[in-house]
Amino acid sequence: MACIEARGLRKAYGTNIALDGINLRVEEGRIVGLIGPNGAGKTTALNAILGLTLYQGELRVLGRDPWTERDRLMREVSFIADVAVLPRWLKVSQALDYLAGVHPRFDRGKAEGFLAKTSITPGRRVRELSKGMVTQLHLALIMAIDARLLVLDEPTLGLDILYRKQFYDSLLNDYYDGNRTIVVATHQVDEIEHVLTDLVFIDRGRIVFNRSMEEVESCYLEVMVHPEKVAAARALKPIQERQGLGRSILLFEGADRQQLAGLGEVRTPSISDLFVAVMGDHVGHAQGATR
Amino acid sequence: MNTQSNTMPESSVQSQATASPDISAARRFYWSVLRELWEIRSIYIAPLAAAAVILAGFLISTIHLAHKMRAALALSPAQQNQAIQQPYTFAEDVLMGTLLIVAVFYCLDALYGERRDRSILFWKSLPVSDLTTVLAKASIPVLILPLVTFVVTVVTQWIMALLSTVVLLGSGLSAATLWNHLPLFQMWLRLFDHLVGFHGLWYAPFYCWMLLVSAWARRVPFLWAALPPLAIGVVEKIAFNTSYFEAILRYRFAGTPDADAMDPTTHLSSVPFLISPGLWIGLVVSAAFLAVAIRLRRYHGPM
Numbered sequence: 067m068a069c070i071e072a073r074g075l076r077k078a079y080g081t082n083i084a085l086d087g088i089n090l091r092v093e094e095g096r097i098v099g100l101i102g103p104n105g106a107g108k109t110t111a112l113n114a115i116l117g118l119t120l121y122q123g124e125l126r127v128l129g130r131d132p133w134t135e136r137d138r139l140m141r142e143v144s145f146i147a148d149v150a151v152l153p154r155w156l157k158v159s160q161a162l163d164y165l166a167g168v169h170p171r172f173d174r175g176k177a178e179g180f181l182a183k184t185s186i187t188p189g190r191r192v193r194e195l196s197k198g199m200v201t202q203l204h205l206a207l208i209m210a211i212d213a214r215l216l217v218l219d220e221p222t223l224g225l226d227i228l229y230r231k232q233f234y235d236s237l238l239n240d241y242y243d244g245n246r247t248i249v250v251a252t253h254q255v256d257e258i259e260h261v262l263t264d265l266v267f268i269d270r271g272r273i274v275f276n277r278s279m280e281e282v283e284s285c286y287l288e289v290m291v292h293p294e295k296v297a298a299a300r301a302l303k304p305i306q307e308r309q310g311l312g313r314s315i316l317l318f319e320g321a322d323r324q325q326l327a328g329l330g331e332v333r334t335p336s337i338s339d340l341f342v343a344v345m346g347d348h349v350g351h352a353q354g355a356t357r
Numbered sequence: 358m359n360t361q362s363n364t365m366p367e368s369s370v371q372s373q374a375t376a377s378p379d380i381s382a383a384r385r386f387y388w389s390v391l392r393e394l395w396e397i398r399s400i401y402i403a404p405l406a407a408a409a410v411i412l413a414g415f416l417i418s419t420i421h422l423a424h425k426m427r428a429a430l431a432l433s434p435a436q437q438n439q440a441i442q443q444p445y446t447f448a449e450d451v452l453m454g455t456l457l458i459v460a461v462f463y464c465l466d467a468l469y470g471e472r473r474d475r476s477i478l479f480w481k482s483l484p485v486s487d488l489t490t491v492l493a494k495a496s497i498p499v500l501i502l503p504l505v506t507f508v509v510t511v512v513t514q515w516i517m518a519l520l521s522t523v524v525l526l527g528s529g530l531s532a533a534t535l536w537n538h539l540p541l542f543q544m545w546l547r548l549f550d551h552l553v554g555f556h557g558l559w560y561a562p563f564y565c566w567m568l569l570v571s572a573w574a575r576r577v578p579f580l581w582a583a584l585p586p587l588a589i590g591v592v593e594k595i596a597f598n599t600s601y602f603e604a605i606l607r608y609r610f611a612g613t614p615d616a617d618a619m620d621p622t623t624h625l626s627s628v629p630f631l632i633s634p635g636l637w638i639g640l641v642v643s644a645a646f647l648a649v650a651i652r653l654r655r656y657h658g659p660m
Contacts, residue, residue, distance in 0.1 A: 113658070116481075116482070117481075118478070118481060118658055119658065120656065136481065136486075136487075136655075137484050137485060137486035137487075137489075138484065139484075140481075140482060140483055140484040140485075141484040144482060145478075145482040146482075147475070147478040147479070147482070150475055151475045151476055151478040151479040151659075152476065152479055153396065153471075153474060153476035153479065154474065154476075155395070155396050156395070156396075157395070160392075160395050163388075164388055164391075164392055165483070167380075167384065167385075167387070167388035167391075168380060168384070168385050168388050168389075168483055168484065168485050169380070169483060169484060170379055170380045170484070204479075
């Protein structure tokens with residue numbers, strides 16, 4: 067059984083189409099990065115998966131229909147929207163009490179253990195905590211839930227770099243065990259690069275790219291071309307060309323590594339470069355322009 | 358993508374899902390009510406503050422108490438009753454007024470505030486259904502606030518009686534007259550009836566209407582709660598020159614069309630009240646409002 071299975075997922079707000087027929091299958095144990103520009107439909111897709119919004123098309127999460135079975139689904143799914151959703155009046159101790167009261171898979175001792183590593187004390191209210199500490203608190207609560215699917219929507223938005231790094235480090239070290247599935251939507255592509263097993267690009271409500279990281283590594287190569295070999299490199303039809311450090315950097319899809327090695331230094335492109343290349347290509351086609 | 362899960366048969370997935378200890382609906386409800394008390398502390402702070410004000414005023418009034426009691430002795434028994442009970446019934450009225458104000462503000466914010474501060478996303482990330490949440494919120498004005506008000510009133514009146522006794526004994530008078538004319542226990546029974554029956558169950562349609570509006574309005578829920586009923590009344594008046602709608606609301610607010618709110622027929626323990634169509638129609642209407650509120654909470658996200 068796939069963790070998430072969507073077929074022809076559609077959602078429109080009036081005339082604005084947020085999801086335009088999404089097909090997505092996420093197997094259990096994967097860490098999927100959902101990446102796209104603002105307004106691409108990332109949050110709408112996640113909301114549909116979490117049962118927060120009504121959709122058209124077929125969608126199963128852990129075998130359930132999220133819209134009609136949200137409360138049952140939430141026993142096995144946890145979710146961090148963004149940093150601002152913990153109620154400001156809530157005390158840390160109340161959050162622990164409440165979760166222990168309503169959540170069958172919440173381990174209070176575990177949450178207290180995570181909190182002990184921070185400077186958050188049980189008597190504090192959320193409004194008294196800094197933005198970074200609120201995220202630490204939310205993460206401690208979520209990581210103490212033995213969920214099968216964790217959904218993160220811009221979880222580190224507005225945090226400084228220390229907290230952002232810490233966030234993904236604790237997620238990988240203290241939470242991810244190979245069986246859980248994690249779906250992350252974010253703009254901050256580079257910091258989740260080493261975390262992901264799968265990469266999904268979404269644009270204008272459509273999935274434009276969906277590959278595992280192994281496929282990305284074997285399929286996409288970037289070459290810093292020696293100046294005298296630029297013409298030869300261009301003849302191999304790169305999907306993107308940019309300038310960096312006074313050299314031309316060409317990105318190839320499905321090219322032969324040996325052949326490219328003769329043209330310059332070959333490496334795996336970063337997700338952000340790949341994103342720009344794929345999106346630029348997509349936008350180009352969408353606008354009917356040639357590159 | 359990887360097809361790791363294909364090695365895991367569906368049966369093991371199922372057993373994994375059911376293996377976790379379950380939590381009863383009653384327990385989820387209990388924690389949801391407690392959550393409301395954590396958030397809206399005015400549910401108990403407002404009655405306590407009102408009680409403090411009442412007791413402060415009463416403490417000052419005890420200066421004249423001995424004099425008043427001597428004067429009361431000259432009155433007829435009925436007038437004595439009235440004179441002695443007056444501060445106690447006034448205390449009840451003040452606390453009931455506080456209850457009404459807190460209930461109105463609570464209901465109008467209950468499903469609106471969580472959307473405004475986006476915390477609805479946190480609450481919806483937990484395995485608590487919209488049904489449980491909305492019922493827990495409805496229980497605050499219908500049940501919890503009347504009970505809190507009852508307890509606070511009882512304690513307040515008891516302190517007032519005790520204080521009077523001490524003052525009377527201190528000025529060399531007997532407290533017997535006071536206690537003879539102050540049937541506290543009967544007053545409390547009647548008060549309990551009135552608070553739970555009238556302020557809770559009879560008023561339930563008002564509260565549930567406000568909950569519905571708070572789940573729907575994108576701004577100023579107070580206006581959305583107040584203006585449509587007003588508009589219906591105005592349209593009816595202009596179109597038919599009648600005021601049935603207003604009469605319905607008036608009846609609902611006051612109990613019977615032309616009696617005060619303390620009408621004995623609106624008491625929980627009285628059979629006429631329990632079998633009155635007015636009560637049951639009100640409860641059916643309340644249930645309908647709540648059903649809409651539950652649906653709205655499902656559809657509406659943060660603003």
